[in-house]
Amino acid sequence: MSRRLVCLCNFIEEKEIKSVLKKGAESARDIQFQTRAGTSCGRCLPLIDDLVESFKKEKSKGQQQRLDFGS
Numbered sequence: 001m002s003r004r005l006v007c008l009c010n011f012i013e014e015k016e017i018k019s020v021l022k023k024g025a026e027s028a029r030d031i032q033f034q035t036r037a038g039t040s041c042g043r044c045l046p047l048i049d050d051l052v053e054s055f056k057k058e059k060s061k062g063q064q065q066r067l068d069f070g071s
Contacts, residue, residue: 006047009040017048021055028052 004014012035020034028048032038038045 006051007035007037007040007044009044010036012037012044014051017051018055021052026052026056 006012006014006017016035017031017037020031025031025034028038028045031048031052038048
């Protein structure tokens with residue numbers, strides 16, 4: 001994985017944000033709190049939002065729903 005810098009102000013890489021998402025962060029606000037990404041100039045917030053949405057989509061694809069046939 002390349003070292004893609006998402007937040008230039010606080011030197012936060014994409015891998016750090018993905019790590020926080022895997023640990024349970026659910027929003028850009030959670031990521032800001034845990035990494036400080038997006039807390040200075042805010043220019044990276046749209047990219048952080050995109051990463052959160054992308055992670056949520058991938059997570060929902062990976063989950064299978066169990067059908068209840070009322071046994």
